[in-house]
Amino acid sequence: MGLVDAASVIESLEAFEPRYLPWLDRRDTLALLKDGALPRPNSEAWKYTDPVPFFDPQDDVSDRRDTTTIPATPSHTVGFESDTVRELVTTYINQAVDQRRYPLAAISYLKIDCGVVIHVKPGDKTESIELGELDGQFQRVLVIVEAEARLELIETTTGSNRIVECFVAPGAKLRHRRLQPPGTGVDYNLVAINIAENGSYSLSQYSTGARLRRNDISVNILGTGAEAELTGAWQLNEALHLDNQISVNHMFAGGTSRQHFRGNVNDRAKSIFNGRIYIAPNAQQTNATLTNRNLVVSSEAEVYTKPELEIYANDVVCSHGATIGQLDTDALFYFQSRGIGEADARAILIKGFLNEVVSHADGRTLLGIET
Amino acid sequence: MAGTDNNSLDGLVGGDYAAGFVTDIEADTLPPGLDEDVVRFISARKDEPEWLTQWRLDAYHGWLDMVEPRWGQVQFPAIDYQSISYYSAPSGDQPKTLDEVDPEILATYEKLGIPLHEQAALAGVAETQQRPPVAVDAVFDSVSIGTTFKETLREAGVIFCSFAEAVHDHPDLVRKYLGSVVPRGDNFFAALNSAVFSDGSFVYVPENTRCPMELSTYFRINERNTGQFERTLIIAERGAYVSYLEGCTAPMRDENQLHAAVVELIALDDAEIKYSTVQNWYPGDEDGRGGIYNFVTKRGVCRGDRSKISWTQVETGSAITWKYPSVVLRGDDSVGQFYSVALTNNHQQADTGTKMVHLGKNTRSTIISKGISAGQSSNAYRGLVRMNPGAEKARNYTQCDSLLIGEKCAAHTFPYIESRRPDGIVEHEATTSRVSDDQLFLCRQRGIDPEKAVSMIVNGFCKDVFRELPMEFAVEAGKLLEVSLEGAVG
Structure with missing residues (x-):
């Protein structure tokens, strides 16, 4: 995992001039970030995902507010x-x-x-x-x-x-x-x-x-x-x-x-x-x-x-x-023994697996498990 | 809790620590402090070969650059490593046989119920029953004071001796395996141990040999302001079997004492090692003063195919427990097991669990962990199950349950599950609850008093683990639990 360069993140935030909602009080938030809230090396919250790209300050788009x-x-x-x-x-x-x-x-x-x-x-x-x-x-x-x-x-x-x-x-x-x-x-x-x-x-x-x-x-x-x-x-x-x-x-x-x-x-x-x-x-x-x-x-x-x-x-x-x-191999076999090919059987079982927690049609469409 | 009141609850968790006495003997103790000279002194005192001295020094230099791990769910003030004495041994020459051992020390073990005479029966078991003998290696502060049944074991080809003896009598074996499972730079406490370890046990079971009796080591801290740093190395050759038990106690003192041990297990093809621990270091008093910091690294490698390593632990002592007996499943079809009961009371803190690292094909692991927290204690299970890309059809089942007794205790579960196998199966289940009212009601309805009822329920809760203990230890564990819980449950 990469290392978040806290100093440069803070630097870019300090240099940042808010144009959108300038009246929001941002001081406490900045202070908190300076006070070590940024991920440290071996951060537990970023154990399996590299934090560096998330904290990369390069693409600022603060001019977008009018749109x-x-x-x-x-x-x-x-x-x-x-x-x-x-x-x-x-x-x-x-x-x-x-x-x-x-x-x-x-x-x-x-x-x-x-x-x-x-x-x-x-x-x-x-x-x-x-x-x-x-x-x-x-x-x-x-x-x-x-x-x-x-x-x-x-x-x-x-x-x-x-x-x-x-x-x-x-x-x-x-x-x-x-x-x-x-x-x-x-x-x-x-x-x-x-x-x-x-x-x-x-x-x-x-x-x-x-x-x-x-x-x-x-x-x-x-x-x-x-x-x-x-x-x-x-x-x-x-x-x-x-x-x-x-x-x-x-x-x-x-x-x-x-x-x-x-x-x-x-x-x-x-x-x-x-x-x-x-x-x-x-x-x-x-x-x-x-x-x-x-x-x-x-x-x-x-x-x-x-x-x-x-x-x-x-x-x-x-x-x-x-x-x-x-996937349960017995279940796959059951399907195949009834003339349903392996690929179809797999698709059906995966659908069944996910459907336990999918209760909306748009969700099914997104996940590619429409029935 | 229906029909129970908190007073009796508090009472049951407050049993006395029976092993808290001090033995008054003359001891050679190094002044507090740690530097290269201390490492050299320990090594010289044990008359160690040059390579081992160097090995210790390398570990020491590595340790200097390391930081104390703080990720555990435990809190303790900074440890001053310069205020600890790293070596303490009873005065005089090393006794050659048990008869030469200071009678005061023998009396200590007698008092603790550890039989150092080969004809002695085991404590905790009815006198009339005939029990198979257990060979004991007794470690008192920094040195082993004697090992029993050496002859019987030698006939079977089994080597069971103190670590210091092994370095002299079996240097090749020690050199080959020392640090092969827990490298000297593995972690902060393992590095410290590698630099200053004083004694411990060494077991070698040759090919196709079933160790004729249970082996056991009893660790005792006696001296004030000392740390105990023992090292245990167990090697089971192809087709060998050994069952090893470990017990520990310490006097009651107001200061904290450090115990940083390293245990390494190596199982070759078809070998089996069963390692059981009843850990009863002094837990500190009701207000959390004193007690042992138990920071231990235990790891086994199933190096051969079809080998098996099983850890069983009953943890009732220590102010802080920080240990994760682990198994690296390298051989195909190898098996790792972890059974644990961890009980914390008063201000005790425990962060314990296991790691199962699956490397070989068809490797299987089982984790059963039972945590009981009472008083204001904190009890955490932390575990890792990892299926590496080569671990074809690996299988794991994990169950960790927590029982809460008292309003101010805490129970945590942090299981890490990592899979990179499409055909691996990992299952993890955990529950946390207090003693159920229904169960209590059922018992009380049948005329069982509340204290007894809770004791029964807690024992039932731990049954899956106790079943794995050798008979002698199961009896001790049950008693220990009862004493530790006394007055806690209503």
Whole structure:
């Protein structure tokens, strides 16, 4: 793994003059980066993905701000520059992001060049919002779902640095679907979610890889009865790379989280999964589970998985499981004995494997497992 | 927890440490400090050949450039390596036979229940039962004070002696295998050990030989401000089998003492090594004062085809445990196993687990780890399963469960799984929970008092591991667990 040249990253950040949202207070973030938040050699978070390309400051595109476009969706969606949301932006931005843990999100904040606020007012049962590509390099999306409101967010993203912050207020519900088509570059994503009491958040993430793609997900359970359900599926071919790093943080008693991720890894692709469940002292009566299952179908593919439990409370029920394996030869034989060729049989079994965690047609299309 | 109160819970985890006494004997102890002269002194004292002195010095120079690993889920103040004494031995000439050993020392082992007389029966087992004998190598601070049943073993062709003896009597074997599994620059503590190791056990089982009895080493730290750095080397030739047990205790003291051992196992074709540990170093008092820092490197290589290495450990002692008994599965069809019970109480911290590195075809590994945390302790499982590109059809199954007793304890699981094989199968499962109310209720309903019930449940929780222990150790382990948990569970 390469070494991130912290000094030159800091230097370029200090020289950087923000033109977009100059009124944002960036000082603390810069101070924090200077204070050693950048990845060190042998950084655990970058064990299997080379961090250097992610921190390469060469392609600054801060001039893009004038071209920022907001997708033509109904109400609720407003660009950061609008005066009407300035207060929301200053109130919420970085509230769900632990910038020390996610230094790329900190850099993204300093260099932000495009932002969107989705604000669902209390009790509003908005059907759904689609959020496509945004025209900017360092994108920030704030999703605020107020008390008892509901939202379905369908997001498509490739090739950028995008930070999505979600705030689920008491009793609110957010259904979040993310589609990640193949990319060719270096791609960083962070989804950070704060869930208040009785709030509910669900993620369905369908991914392929990029030259290098990193998905960080951070969920904070902040109230009794808060619920998070994360599911994801990925299909990696060729030399694509996908690194999923998930941390579900139970900061409060009486929360529930369930995670189920499955991936199929082919050719020379590389799949990395790290799923952490953190239970703070006093976060009693927590129920948390995590499953990660991987299929490896090529001799050159690489799969790394690490489910982690970090538990500081005793009245909890936690479990995790991870497997790496291949298609069941008995099942393949069964198909073949009934006249279905090996290639078809394999395709059917892979579909079946991924379908456990795929519940949307667009997800199936993306993963190439339409029925 | 239904119908239980926290007071009795706290009580059960507070058993006394029975091995915490000090033996008052004259000892030659080096003044604290570490430099080239200390390394040379230890080597000279043991009358070692030039190559070994050089080997130690190389390790020492390598160590100077290394940094203490801090990635473990454990916290401890900086260790001052210059304040430790690196050599301590009972005064006088090295005893030739057990009869020449200082009676005080013999009494110490007697008190600990370790039979140093060949006719003695094993402690912890009913007197009336006839037990097969166990050969013991007793290590007191920095030196081995005696090894039993040497004659019987020699007849079978098995070499079992202290490391220092092996260097003199079997220099070729030592030179060939020393550092071949854990190189002297492997990690900070292994490098330190390579520079200053004082004694330890050496086992060599020749071809197609089944070692006629269990071998055992008993380590005892006695002197104040000393570190213990022993080295164990076990070689099982083609078709050989050996079962080896290791036990350890130390006096109760307010300061922390360092124990940095290295264990190397080598199994050739069709050989099997079974290595069992009951680790009961002094864990420190209720407020976390004192106790042993147990920073140990243990690794085995299944060098031959169809060879097998099995680690079984019961860890109840030490203020801090940092150890990962590992197996490198190099031979085709070789098997690695790791069974572990780690119990932490009060302020104890443990970061322990295993590494299974699959290199050969059809290699298989099993990991069963049971962690129990009580009081304000922290207990982490950290493991690695790696399937390298050549490990055709390799297979691993891992299960690690944690049991939480008490509101302030912590349990962690960090399993690394790396696969580069399309036909390898890796399965990992982990659960964390406290003693279930339903189980407790069931026991209590049948008139079993809460303390007994929890003890039963904990024993059941650990059964998969205890089953792997040799009989004598299983008895000891069960007792140890009961004592360590006393008052903790209601």
